[in-house]
Amino acid sequence: MANNDRLNNAIDNVIDALNVLKDAWNEAQDSYTPQVIISDEPPVTIPNEVPKQFTAPVTFSEPEPAPIPLPVPPIPPVPETPPAPPVQTYAPVENPQMQTMFCDNCGTKLRPGAKFCSNCGTPA
Secondary structure, three states: OHHHHHHHHHHHHHHHHHHHHHHHHHHHHHHOOOOOOOOOOOOOOOOOOOOOOOOOOOOOOOOOOOOOOOOOOOOOOOOOOOOOOOOOOOOOOOOOOOOOEEOOOOOOEEOOOOOEOOOOOOEO
16 A cells, blocks of 8 residues: 555656646746847847756655564573483393203204203203
């Protein structure tokens, strides 16, 4: 809407300036009287009065609108990072049934908790 108002104001200023120029032109035309010299002499140019210089008062006094500052959103506080829980390490539990066992007779690896060798049948 503000742009339309500015455009209308500019057009009104131009129209006012043109009307002032038209009035100045008409005034200059009204005051002009041609000079006719009747003579046997060759024609001589007689300078006419030079019309007043005219400058139309065209002004655009409406200031440019100031930039609208954008609101800066507040930065939320960064929550403190809780300390990491301590890493617990466990020592291997000595379980005789979980240890790797081999057959005394043939050397085959026995399954955990096996009572006999699956290859030769020797008791473990």
